[in-house]
Amino acid sequence: MKKYSAFALVKEAFNNHLGWGRAWRHAQPKKRYKVIIVGAGGHGLATAYYLGKNFGIRDVAVIEKGWLGGGNTGRNTTIIRSNYLQEESAAIYEKSRSLYETLSQELNYNIMFSPRGVMMLCQTEHELRAMKRTYYANRLFGVQTEMVSPMRMKEMIPIINTDGPRYPILGGLWQPRGGTARHDAVAWGYARAISSWGADIIENCEVTGIVREASKVASIQTTKGSIDCEKLCFVVAGSSSLLAELAGFRLPLESVALQALVSEPIKPVMDCVVMANTVHGYMSQSDKGEMVIGGGADGCNNYSQRGSFQHIEETVRALIETFPIISRLRQLRQWGGIVDMTGDRSPIISKTPVENIFLNCGWGTGGFKAIPGSGWATAELVAHGNPGKLAAPFSLARFVEGRMIDESIAAAVAH
Amino acid sequence: MLLIHCPFCKNRNETEFVYGGPVGANRPDPNLVSDEEWVDYLTMVPNPMGPVYERWWHARGCDQWFIICRDTVTHEILENPSEEP
Numbered sequence: 001m002k003k004y005s006a007f008a009l010v011k012e013a014f015n016n017h018l019g020w021g022r023a024w025r026h027a028q029p030k031k032r033y034k035v036i037i038v039g040a041g042g043h044g045l046a047t048a049y050y051l052g053k054n055f056g057i058r059d060v061a062v063i064e065k066g067w068l069g070g071g072n073t074g075r076n077t078t079i080i081r082s083n084y085l086q087e088e089s090a091a092i093y094e095k096s097r098s099l100y101e102t103l104s105q106e107l108n109y110n111i112m113f114s115p116r117g118v119m120m121l122c123q124t125e126h127e128l129r130a131m132k133r134t135y136y137a138n139r140l141f142g143v144q145t146e147m148v149s150p151m152r153m154k155e156m157i158p159i160i161n162t163d164g165p166r167y168p169i170l171g172g173l174w175q176p177r178g179g180t181a182r183h184d185a186v187a188w189g190y191a192r193a194i195s196s197w198g199a200d201i202i203e204n205c206e207v208t209g210i211v212r213e214a215s216k217v218a219s220i221q222t223t224k225g226s227i228d229c230e231k232l233c234f235v236v237a238g239s240s241s242l243l244a245e246l247a248g249f250r251l252p253l254e255s256v257a258l259q260a261l262v263s264e265p266i267k268p269v270m271d272c273v274v275m276a277n278t279v280h281g282y283m284s285q286s287d288k289g290e291m292v293i294g295g296g297a298d299g300c301n302n303y304s305q306r307g308s309f310q311h312i313e314e315t316v317r318a319l320i321e322t323f324p325i326i327s328r329l330r331q332l333r334q335w336g337g338i339v340d341m342t343g344d345r346s347p348i349i350s351k352t353p354v355e356n357i358f359l360n361c362g363w364g365t366g367g368f369k370a371i372p373g374s375g376w377a378t379a380e381l382v383a384h385g386n387p388g389k390l391a392a393p394f395s396l397a398r399f400v401e402g403r404m405i406d407e408s409i410a411a412a413v414a415h
Numbered sequence: 416m417l418l419i420h421c422p423f424c425k426n427r428n429e430t431e432f433v434y435g436g437p438v439g440a441n442r443p444d445p446n447l448v449s450d451e452e453w454v455d456y457l458t459m460v461p462n463p464m465g466p467v468y469e470r471w472w473h474a475r476g477c478d479q480w481f482i483i484c485r486d487t488v489t490h491e492i493l494e495n496p497s498e499e500p
Contacts, residue, residue, distance in 0.1 A: 241462040252458035254437075255487075300417075300434040302487045303464045310416050310430055343458060399458045400450070 001196035004108055023109075023188055024068075024195035027202050032228040033061045035382060036220060037235055038207055038243060040064035041073040042183070043360055043367065044235035045190035046375020047382065048199055054376070055383035060199040061229075062191075063222060065206040065239075069187030072237050075305075075337035076368040077260050077282055077294035079273050081118040081178035083145045085134045086405050088393035089346060090141040095390060096373025100181060103372060109189030111181045112287070117272040118178030119148070119157065121322070123167040127278055131173040148172040159269050159325045167279060167321055180273060180284055186371055210247045216355045217247070233358040233382050238303065238338025240361035249353045251361070252342060252399050257298045258365050259307025259336040261316075263329040265289030279318030280311075283326075291326060293319065297339065297365060307336030339365050344404035349377050349391040358382050359396070417490060423477045435470030437461045438482060466493055 002008065002021055012019055035051060037044045040062045051057040064070075080100055082093035104111050122128035131147070138145040150162040150169050162169040191201055202224065209221035210232075219228040234243050238255045265288050273284040280296030295315035298308050312334060320327045341364045342348060348362040360378045363370060377391035387395060393405060417429035437460045445453055461467055466486050473479045484493045 239464075242464055250455075250459050251462075252460075254460060254462050255464075299429065300469065300485070301437060301462065301467070302490065304488055304490060308416060308429075400454045 001192065004110075023192040024201055027061075027195075027200035029061060029063070029202050029205065029222070029224050029227045030200065033200070034059040034229070035231045035233065036060070036227060036229040037062045037233045038220075039071075039235040039237070040068045040187070040191070040201055040203065041071045041235065041237065042069065042187050042190070042371035043237075043363070043374050043378070044233075045069075045187055045194065045201075046371050047233060047235060047360065047378040048194045048375075049190045050376045050379035051383060052194055052197055052199060054379055057383055058194075058197050058199055060194065061202055061227065062194070062199065063202045063205045063207070063227075065204070067203050068191055068201060069184055072337040072339060072367060073187045073371075074184055075260065075335055076183055077284065077292050078180040078183045078368060079118065079178070079275070079282060079284065079294075079366075080113070080115075080181060080369040081175050081273075082143050082369070083118070083120070083134060083138050083173060083175045083178070084143075084407060085137050086346075086407060087137075087141055088405050089407055090138065090143050092373045092377060092390045092394075093370055094141070094143050094373075095376060096370045097177065099372035099376065101177075103181075103186070103189070107189035107193050109185060109192055111185040111189050113179065113181040115177045115179040116284075118175045118275065119153065119272055120173040120175075120275045120277065121169055122171045122173070123169060123276060123278040125170065128170045131171065135173055143175070144177060145173055145175045148174045157270060157272065157274065159323055160274070161322055161324055164321070167276070167318065169322070178273065183368060186368075190375075207243060207246065212248065212354065217357055231356045231358065231382055233360065233378065235360045235378070237361060237363065237367065238340050240340050240359070244352075244359075247352070247354055247357055251348070251359075251396075253340045253348075253362060254301050255303055255338050255340050256301050257304060257307050257336040258295070258339045259298075259312055259334060260292065260294045261312060261334040262286070262290040262292050262332050263326065264332050266291070266329065269325060276319065276322060279315065279322075281315045281319040281322075283319060283323065290332060291329060297341075298336075303338055305336050305338055307334065339363070339367075341365075343399070344406045345408040346405035347374070347394050348396060349374065349381060349387065350395040350397070351381070351385075351387070352396065417485075417492070419471060419483065420492065421473045421476060421479060422481050423479055424473060427473070427476060431473060431475040433472040433474040435472055435480065438468040438470060464488055
């Protein structure tokens with residue numbers, strides 16, 4: 001792996017930039033791996049990375065049906081925050097956020113982490129009360145947040161309209177060390193790191209069958225042939241139900257399209273992330289100047305990576321009241337991704353009914369922020385065969401025990 | 416936007432309807448099933464890629480609940496599905 005540095009840049013400048021090389025190898029499958037991870041999105045690549053870094057397991061293949069980071073990793077609105085209500089959630093999301101802080105240096109790859117601050121608006125009395133509760137919970141868990149008055153918010157975000165009439169702003173929950181990062185770069189950075197120590201990333205390779213021997217998996221059938229493995233880990237978000245069916249078990253998941261859009265680029269108007277949960281609108285300004293807007297999920301379960309017109313209209317219509325400045329902006333692009341929702345809106349990091357299959361899914365509408373922490377916890381689970389402290393609460397067993405980690409009430413909406 | 420066929424009002428816009436989720440198993444008698452079967456009933460819903468039976472409620476219309484079969488990839492609503500839910 002060629003180290004990226006100012007020195008390397010100067011050197012390459014004299015070499016017409018011909019010496020950079022590929023960031024990661026395009027591999028063909030070997031006959032056998034110790035661990036196969038299905039899904040080369042952020043979570044899958046992060047799992048492979050922490051398997052190698054924390055546990056020295058580097059005989060790993062990450063296989064991917066499409067292209068690297070082409071699913072939800074490349075389709076989200078890149079928001080990073082950890083101001084969750086429940087202790088279990090706060091632990092894993094805060095771990096993740098703190099790993100993001102130094103990830104660029106660690107990977108020697110600029111993921112453009114920008115802790116510009118995340119403001120969650122309170123637009124009803126109920127939301128204000130719920131956010132105060134979250135704020136107190138955050139204080140107890142050591143997640144740094146604060147409540148902000150409408151007046152202070154107007155100073156921080158001059159383009160905001162706090163007076164309504166439909167959705168007046170009554171306050172806000174501010175997480176100063178939340179922010180954004182370059183989503184593709186997170187996947188690329190992890191891919192470059194694991195590829196450099198010999199892990200194989202195999203794209204355009206779809207899993208078509210899972211061969212079991214008694215209670216264990218022996219190998220997987222793919223469009224690039226059969227591959228043996230000691231351990232198998234599914235990290236495929238919206239397609240988790242389909243893979244589980246191949247492996248012979250079912251999951252408490254529903255797949256649904258979540259969409260986002262960006263406007264044409266404009267000059268800098270807003271230097272933080274704003275989340276309006278009541279109206280399902282999430283907005284930040286990218287470095288290119290586009291307003292990045294995330295919307296609500298589709299009204300019905302589906303696998304069409306597209307999104308429905310009426311939901312994007314609802315989001316934008318409501319946001320225009322809060323941000324009158326965006327009313328004349330034109331939409332540049334709109335896209336959708338398939339998210340896997342659990343009943344309690346918390347993820348699943350778990351063992352499965354099949355002894356050597358492990359599972360990371362159910363991140364729903366908020367998986368990007370969790371990539372490093374999720375990879376960290378899943379690597380621990382795969383390496384030891386048992387979950388560590390971070391992953392343990394998120395097991396499949398919680399659905400049997402009725403031990404839900406209810407973030408749907410905490411956030412009032414999908415997050 | 417979907418055009419959904421209500422048995423009374425014929426084809427109407429999706430925005431008049433409320434989604435009721437995929438049609439799962441019928442509610443078993445909790446006294447007669449094992450804990451596993453009960454948890455299964457409470458937490459598992461069909462999540463296929465392709466045709467699925469699902470409930471819709473014509474909330475801003477005639478108030479009727481009904482079942483349609485919709486393809487979860489193409490959104491096509493199948494008029495003559497091959498099997499009943």
